[in-house]
Amino acid sequence: MGGANDISKNEANIGLKHLGKFVNRRQNTNIMNVTGLHRHDMMETSCVNKEIEVFNRKLHTMGKTADKIQANLSRNGFTLLGLHLNISGKEDGSTDMGKHKKLMARKEETPTILKWEENQKDPTQKEAK
16 A cells, blocks of 8 residues: 655656565455555646656556556545545545446355364363363
8 A cells, every 4th residue: 555655756767666575475365456646735747747657658558467556536525735536536436436347346256165074173162170
């Protein structure tokens, strides 16, 4: 879990490296990578927003190891200061995530059937000495 604060500290490459390792170690887990959000509390041309753009490009080219969600939230999805999401932004973001049916779909798998033991102990009874 990371965000624009982590990207702004010039740690984007470190984050991408750790993210790649995390995804590769969890081959049987559904993982969503959400792109970094634009910082509306800073100018469009700020070095932080440029670094977020670079991070998002690199995240997109990381490969097909995880699904990527492009966070396209407008300014009205953020609080007055422009850094944190407001209720509308959170709803829009969760709607975007919910649209990824591949990740949200239930998998029909055969349950594992365990052998039944007839002589099971009652865990509430104390053993006699």
